[in-house]
Amino acid sequence: MMSKITRDFGELAYYKTGQGPVLLGLSGFTCSHYNFIDLAPHLEKHFTLVLIDNRATGKSSGTHSDYSMKNLAEDALAVMDHLGVGQFGLMGISMGGFIAQELIKLAPNRVSALCLMCTTSGPPSFDHPKKLTENDLRQMALWEPKAFAVAMTNATVHPTLIKNNPDQYQRIINLRLENPMDLEEKIRQNKAAVNFLETPYDLTAIKCPVLAMAGSDDRFLSSTFPSVFKNVIPHAEAVLIEESDHYFFLEKPELVASKLNQFFQGKVS
Numbered sequence: 001m002m003s004k005i006t007r008d009f010g011e012l013a014y015y016k017t018g019q020g021p022v023l024l025g026l027s028g029f030t031c032s033h034y035n036f037i038d039l040a041p042h043l044e045k046h047f048t049l050v051l052i053d054n055r056a057t058g059k060s061s062g063t064h065s066d067y068s069m070k071n072l073a074e075d076a077l078a079v080m081d082h083l084g085v086g087q088f089g090l091m092g093i094s095m096g097g098f099i100a101q102e103l104i105k106l107a108p109n110r111v112s113a114l115c116l117m118c119t120t121s122g123p124p125s126f127d128h129p130k131k132l133t134e135n136d137l138r139q140m141a142l143w144e145p146k147a148f149a150v151a152m153t154n155a156t157v158h159p160t161l162i163k164n165n166p167d168q169y170q171r172i173i174n175l176r177l178e179n180p181m182d183l184e185e186k187i188r189q190n191k192a193a194v195n196f197l198e199t200p201y202d203l204t205a206i207k208c209p210v211l212a213m214a215g216s217d218d219r220f221l222s223s224t225f226p227s228v229f230k231n232v233i234p235h236a237e238a239v240l241i242e243e244s245d246h247y248f249f250l251e252k253p254e255l256v257a258s259k260l261n262q263f264f265q266g267k268v269s
Contacts, residue, residue, distance in 0.1 A: 001015065001016055001017065002014070002015050002059060003015075003016065004059070004060075005078060005079060005082050007055075007075055007078060009055055009061055009062075009063050009064070009067070010060070010061025010062070010063075011059075011060060011061045012052070012053070012055070012060050012061070012075050012078070012079065013052070013053040013058055013059035013060045014033075014050055014051065014052045014053065014079045015033055015049075015050070015051045015052075015053075016048065016049070016050050016051075016083070017040060017044045017048070017049050017051075018040075018043065018044025018045070018046075018047055018048045018049045019044070019047075019048055020046050020047045020048055021047055021048065021088070021089065021112075021264075021268040021269050022047065022048045022049075022050060022080075022083075022085050022087075022088040022089065022268070023043060023047045023048070023049055023050070023088065023089040023090070023091060023260075023264060023268065024050045024051075024052070024076060024079075024080065024088050024089070024090050024091065025039075025049060025050065025051040025052070025091045025092075025093075025096070026052060026054075026072075026076060026090070026091065026092045026093065026096030026097075026099045026100055026103075027051070027052070027053075027054060027057070027093055027094075027095075027096045028093045028094030028095045028096050028118075029094060029095040029189060029190070029193060030057065030181040030186055030189065031054075031057060031093075031094075031095075031179065032053045032054070032057040032058030032059075032060075032179050033051035033052060033053050033058060034058075034175050034178075034179050035093045035094075035096070035249065035250070036049070036051050036091075036093070036249075037175070037250075038249075038250055038253035039249060039253050039256060039257045039260065042253065042254060042257030042258070042261065043257055043260060043261065046261055046264075046265060047089070047264065047268070050079060050080070050083065050085075050088075052075065052076055052079060054072055054075070054096075054099075054189075055067065055071075055072065055075065055185075055189075056181060056182065056185035056188075056189065057179070057181055057185075058179065062182065062185060063185060063188060065188075066188055066191060066192070067188065067192055068102075068192050068195060068196075069095075069098045069099050069101075069102045069192050069193065069195070069196040070102045070105075070106070071192075072099045072102070072192070073099050073100075073102035073103035073105075073106055074106065076099065076103055077103060077106060077107055077110075080110070086110060087109075087110050087111070087112045087268070087269070088110065088111065088112065088268065089111070089112055089113045089114075089115075089264045089267065089268035090103065090104075090111045090113070090114045090115070091114075091115045091117065091260070092114075092115070092116055092117065092119060093117045093118060093119070093249060094117070094118050094119050094221075094246070095119070095189075095193050096117075096119070097116045097117065097118075097119025097120070097121075098119065098121075098193060098196045098197075100114060100116065100119075101116075101121060101196075101201060101203075101206075102196070104205070104206055104208075105205070108205070108206075108207060108208075111208050112208060112209075112267055112268045112269070113208050113209040113210075113211075113263065113264055113267035113268055114206065114208055114209070114210045114211070115210075115211045115212075115213060115260060115263060115264070116210065116211070116212045116213070116226075116229060117213050117214070117248075117249060118213070118214045118215065118218055118220070118221060118225075118246050118247075118248065118249070119221070119225070120197070120221055120222075120225050121197075121201045121203060121229075122196060122197055122198065122199050122200055122201040123198075123199075123200050123201075124200060125201075125203055125228055125229075125232045126197075126225070126228065128197050131194050131197065132190050132194070134187050134190070134191075137183065137186050137187055137190060138183065138187075141183045141186075145177060145180070146173075146177060149173050149176040149177045150173055152176060153169070153172050153173045153176060153247075155219065155220065155246075156219075156220055156245055156246040156247045157169065157172060157244075157245050157246075157247045157250075157251055158215065158217055158243055158244050158245045158251060160243060161251055165251075168250070168251065171250075172247060172250050172251075175250070203229065203232045203233050204232065204233065206233055207235075209235060209236075209237075209263075209267050210229065210233050210235065210236035210237065211236070211237045211238075211239060211259070211260075211263045212225070212226035212227075212229035212230060212236055212237070212238050212239070213226060213238075213239045213240075213241065213248075213256070213259065214226050214239075214240060214241070214246075214248065215240070215241050215244035215245045215246060215247070215248035215251070216240040216241060216242045216243065216244060217243070217244065217245050218245055218246045218248070219245060219246065220245070220246035221246065223240060226238035226239065226240065237263070239259055241255060241256060241259075
């Protein structure tokens with residue numbers, strides 16, 4: 001069920017489904033809540049899911065000025081406040097992991113457990129020599145939409161997916177096509193993401209249980225990143241989903257959901 005709250009930029013859309021302890025899901029760069037769409041049927045059996053359309057994605061309003069990952073974390077907390085939720089489990093996919101880390105800084109006592117999925121963090125633990133630029137995004141915008149969706153899907157799913165599960169491969173392409181984002185909004189969001197990656201982040205400040213998960217063949221970031229989180233955060237676990245890439249959560253949703261259910265059960269109440 002989709003609902004909205006009013007924020008300083010306009011309306012923020014969120015989706016609530018399931019029953020039980022609350023899990024909050026935060027999506028990646030240019031993505032609406034669809035990142036969690038195939039995980040939801042498996043998670044909602046055990047948890048109440050709250051999934052957010054970040055600013056300028058999905059049914060949320062567009063923006064007219066720059067913002068930060070901290071602002072997106074404040075949006076997420078505003079939804080939790082609106083729902084009267086005190087403590088909750090937290091999931092961040094890709095850029096959603098940046099938002100999740102900012103949320104931990106804002107409200108560490110409200111997050112019972114954290115799953116960081118195909119994501120990264122700032123220095124000193126992580127180094128990112130190549131980041132998207134405004135020019136990169138403007139060049140990408142010149143592509144025909146379907147060709148771009150196919151190219152981006154090929155770059156973020158395992159090469160075997162098109163043969164092993166052609167229906168899911170096409171579904172991922174369709175989800176990209178059905179959830180476009182305005183170019184200027186992409187540029188603002190990318191600026192916020194780059195600023196996060198260039199700002200030091202003290203991962204040892206994360207005190208709740210942590211699961212870091214990625215596809216075993218992630219070409220967009222790196223399949224080594226979960227082990228970096230595990231090495232820096234003493235209580236963290238690292239899991240790789242075999243024969244999957246950056247979009248492992250859509251490539252193998254049933255397996256990923258089983259890992260999430262196993263991790264969060266008993267940690268979120």
